[in-house]
Amino acid sequence: MSELTHLTLAQARDALRSKKISATELTKAHLNAMEKARLLNCYITETPELALDQARQSDARLAEGNAGPLEGLPIGVKDLYCTKGVRTTAASRILDHFTPTYESTVSSNLMRDGAISLGKLNLDEFAMGSSNETSAFGPVVSPWRRRSDPEAKIVPGGSSGGSSAAVAAHLCLAATATDTGGSIRQPAAFTGTVGIKPTYGRCSRWGIVAFASSLDQAGPITRTVRDAAIMLRSMAGHDAKDTTSVDLPVSDYEKAVGQSVKGRRIGVPKEYRIEGMSPEILQFWDQGVAWLKDAGAEIVEISLPHTKYALPTYYIIAPAEASSNLARYDGVRYGLREAGRDIADMYEKTRAKGFGSEVRRRIMIGTYVLSAGYYDAYYVRAQKVRSLIKQDFDLAFAAGVDAVLTPATPSTAFAQGEQGSNDPVEMYLNDVFTVTVNMAGLPGIAVPGGCAANGLPLGLQLIGRPFEEETLFALASAIEQAAPKIEYPKPWWA
Amino acid sequence: MSVDPSVVRRIAHLSRIAVDDNEVSRLNGEINAILSFVETLSSVNVEGVEPIASVLPMQMKKRPDVVTDGGIADDILVNAPAREDHYFVVPKVIE
Numbered sequence: 001m002s003e004l005t006h007l008t009l010a011q012a013r014d015a016l017r018s019k020k021i022s023a024t025e026l027t028k029a030h031l032n033a034m035e036k037a038r039l040l041n042c043y044i045t046e047t048p049e050l051a052l053d054q055a056r057q058s059d060a061r062l063a064e065g066n067a068g069p070l071e072g073l074p075i076g077v078k079d080l081y082c083t084k085g086v087r088t089t090a091a092s093r094i095l096d097h098f099t100p101t102y103e104s105t106v107s108s109n110l111m112r113d114g115a116i117s118l119g120k121l122n123l124d125e126f127a128m129g130s131s132n133e134t135s136a137f138g139p140v141v142s143p144w145r146r147r148s149d150p151e152a153k154i155v156p157g158g159s160s161g162g163s164s165a166a167v168a169a170h171l172c173l174a175a176t177a178t179d180t181g182g183s184i185r186q187p188a189a190f191t192g193t194v195g196i197k198p199t200y201g202r203c204s205r206w207g208i209v210a211f212a213s214s215l216d217q218a219g220p221i222t223r224t225v226r227d228a229a230i231m232l233r234s235m236a237g238h239d240a241k242d243t244t245s246v247d248l249p250v251s252d253y254e255k256a257v258g259q260s261v262k263g264r265r266i267g268v269p270k271e272y273r274i275e276g277m278s279p280e281i282l283q284f285w286d287q288g289v290a291w292l293k294d295a296g297a298e299i300v301e302i303s304l305p306h307t308k309y310a311l312p313t314y315y316i317i318a319p320a321e322a323s324s325n326l327a328r329y330d331g332v333r334y335g336l337r338e339a340g341r342d343i344a345d346m347y348e349k350t351r352a353k354g355f356g357s358e359v360r361r362r363i364m365i366g367t368y369v370l371s372a373g374y375y376d377a378y379y380v381r382a383q384k385v386r387s388l389i390k391q392d393f394d395l396a397f398a399a400g401v402d403a404v405l406t407p408a409t410p411s412t413a414f415a416q417g418e419q420g421s422n423d424p425v426e427m428y429l430n431d432v433f434t435v436t437v438n439m440a441g442l443p444g445i446a447v448p449g450g451c452a453a454n455g456l457p458l459g460l461q462l463i464g465r466p467f468e469e470e471t472l473f474a475l476a477s478a479i480e481q482a483a484p485k486i487e488y489p490k491p492w493w494a
Numbered sequence: 495m496s497v498d499p500s501v502v503r504r505i506a507h508l509s510r511i512a513v514d515d516n517e518v519s520r521l522n523g524e525i526n527a528i529l530s531f532v533e534t535l536s537s538v539n540v541e542g543v544e545p546i547a548s549v550l551p552m553q554m555k556k557r558p559d560v561v562t563d564g565g566i567a568d569d570i571l572v573n574a575p576a577r578e579d580h581y582f583v584v585p586k587v588i589e
Contacts, residue, residue: 101569200549214549243555244548312532323509330510332582334573343585344510352512360511361521365528367509368497377495378532383545385538390549424524425531441549466550 004029005170009073009227010254012173016062016072023058023072023116027051030074030118034171036494040141042166044079045087046119054116061114070234071114076172078163079120080127081107081218082207086117090209091125091135094335094354104207105239106176106218113234118172122162125356126326127183127211130430131419132161134358139416142191143169143489147455152415154456157187157430163221164191168488174222174231178208180215181314182409182434185446188221189408189459192448192486194228194476195221199466200441201246202232204239212321213244215314215438223488225447225477229253232469248467256470257477262296264475267401271307272433277410280452285407288449288460291482292405292475302401304392309385310436315428316369316382317439322359323366329354361424390440397465403475406433408446408459433461443469447476449483457486495533496526 004026007015015021031048051074058072082088082100089095103111111117124134132140132155142156142165156165160177164187167175177184179197188195196219203218210216220231233254238247268289273282289299331337331350338353340346355363369378396404410432420427437444443466446459460479464472497505502522506513513521567580576583 098573101566101572201552240555240557244552246550246552306538309535309538312535315528316532316535327510331575332584333570335575337575340585343587345512346585347510348507348512351510355511360509361524361528363509363511364502364505364521365525368501368505368525371505371508374495377536380545381535381538381540382532384540384543385535386546387543388538388540390546423527425527428531439549 005033007173008224009173009222009230010224012073013070013230017067019062023055023062024052026072027055027074027116030172034118037169037171037491039493040143040165040169041138042122042140042162042169042171043076043119044089044091044122044137044162047086047117050086051116051118058114058116068112068114070110070230072116073114073173074116074118075110076119076121076163076166076175077107077117078123078160078176078178080123080178080209081176082209083107083117083120086120088120088209089137091123091137092354092356092359093136094329094351096336098334102207105204105241106208106235109237110176110234115234121166121175124159124161125359126209126322127159127178127180128322128358128362129158130182130186130427131155132158133416134356136356140165142413143493144191144413144456145489145492146415154413154415155190157190157413159183160187160221164188164193164195167191167193167221167223169491170488174220174227176218176235177221178216178218179438180211180318181438182431184219184221185408185434185444185459185461186430188446190413190457192457192488193221193223194225194445194447195219196228196232196445196469196472197437197443198232198236198469199443201244202236202443202467202469204237204242204245206239206241210325212318213325214321215318225473225480226254226257228445229257229473251470253470253473256473259474260296261292261475261478264297264402264471265400266292266297266299267302267396267404268299269302269304269307269404269406271304272406274410274432281407281410281458284449284458285460288405288479291479294482295478297475300401302396302404304396304436306385306388306392307436310389310439311428311432313382313385313389313439314431314435315365316378317386319362319366320370320379321366323363323370326359326363386439389436393440393442402465403471404463406461406463408433408461412452412454412456412458437463442466443472445472445476447479448486449479495529497522497529
């Protein structure tokens with residue numbers, strides 16, 4: 001059975017089409033693996049009956065010869081996506097008993113194409129975190145272990161930590177995720193998986209619990225670049241229900257995988273060589289440059305002068321938008337309610353009990369920077385700096401750069417409790433290389449490039465021009481071919 | 495800029511989040527750490543720079559002003575913590 005969970009999404013698709021395997025046996029193999037992996041805490045809600053029901057329908061469609069592009073492929077869905085009739089929590093107590101009566105556009109696109117949902121994946125509460133430790137349902141444990149200290153529980157990154165860990169532990173063929181400041185790419189880098197945040201507007205945000213609406217984008221986490229391309233094709237597309245979703249045709253991204261990258265111009269931004277960066281990460285980045293050079297790409301040094309302001313800008317804009325979006329959790333329409341002596345007291349007690357400390361902190365920061373007297377000094381100024389950050393990329397692309405290569409994260413994964421317990425800013429620094437991409441609305445992909453001396457995976461990030469995801473798939477697959485193959489951990493948890 | 499405990503209480507109230515005394519002092523430190531982290535933005539020259547409105551040059555889409563949805567009161571109320579018929583129930587707001 002375990003062999004079935006070790007297929008890539010593309011291999012499973014081909015095996016289903018050629019009738020070598022059935023959707024039902026493929027689904028059962030994954031449900032079985034999930035049952036043995038509860039220690040990792042990847043899933044908040046498992047939906048085995050629904051999955052087997054969908055598998056039977058997929059098998060019928062495969063037999064009839066009218067299979068969709070993802071027919072019969074079991075995936076996991078981040079519990080930030082509203083799913084009709086299936087509890088959706090955003091990993092928060094405030095939504096503990098929330099069961100949507102509708103399906104998010106992206107997950108419904110995946111189901112339309114025949115994908116099977118195995119359940120809802122754990123995440124940082126409301127997608128606010130970089131280690132999955134802020135989840136009200138407990139942290140996710142990465143399948144990866146440190147060589148020197150195998151007992152330490154390693155974090156899978158965040159916020160899409162359930163997605164990245166489940167994919168790396170073979171508990172689904174692929175997973176949906178979301179990215180507001182790095183929440184797809186950082187967990188992908190921490191777990192040796194591939195994660196792409198597409199261009200802002202490429203995927204509909206409708207039905208995905210909102211965090212920071214001008215930054216949020218959906219995307220997949222998978223074990224190969226090809227699988228990410230297959231997933232994104234189904235997830236992307238115009239949706240009248242999201243006014244920021246773009247009415248542009250969706251390409252067959254899989255065709256870009258393996259395409260030559262000869263003559264592509266790759267920018268290497270000097271500002272990403274930040275102070276205190278480990279020599280190992282710098283060396284790894286140089287290795288990535290060498291791989292693309294060997295594949296025929298041209299390497300140029302570029303300057304993105306406002307890089308160092310991206311993270312501070314993010315920590316004004318994202319909390320500001322979050323404080324507004326999360327105002328809806330008031331104990332009236334859905335979710336938790338705590339009794340109070342009047343309506344304001346009811347709101348305050350409900351929100352104090354329902355939100356975890358990181359979420360409360362971000363709502364308060366956001367409220368402060370939007371409040372009278374501080375709005376111009378913080379929020380408007382941050383929106384201006386955001387224009388400058390975007391302009392840096394515009395200028396680089398105008399000068400002929402096709403994509404930018406950076407490390408995905410400033411370090412490998414850490415262990416639970418090691419970061420951010422005294423100073424929240426320490427945890428925020430995880431997103432230093434990824435957050436610029438959200439600020440500028442660009443597509444970014446994280447692709448594994450091997451393992452560090454501590455035995456944990458390292459990821460490279462490629463940043464592309466708006467709506468040129470195909471370029472990223474071509475370049476990422478060149479790195480995937482050149483890099484040492486990722487050996488995912490043996491199931492010590494089973 | 496930094497905040498003091500009275501400002502922390504005011505922000506908490508504006509955010510409609512109840513805080514106790516222990517939390518106020520912890521939050522005070524955390525909020526000041528974040529404010530000092532973002533302080534660096536005051537050194538950026540933003541003269542003549544427009545605040546970003548949209549990352550992509552997109553025109554806000556319009557649609558005909560017609561009813562496209564409705565008649566789903568049961569769906570809307572199904573997750574409410576307190577409801578009566580087709581109403582959300584809240585604590586008394588008018589004496």
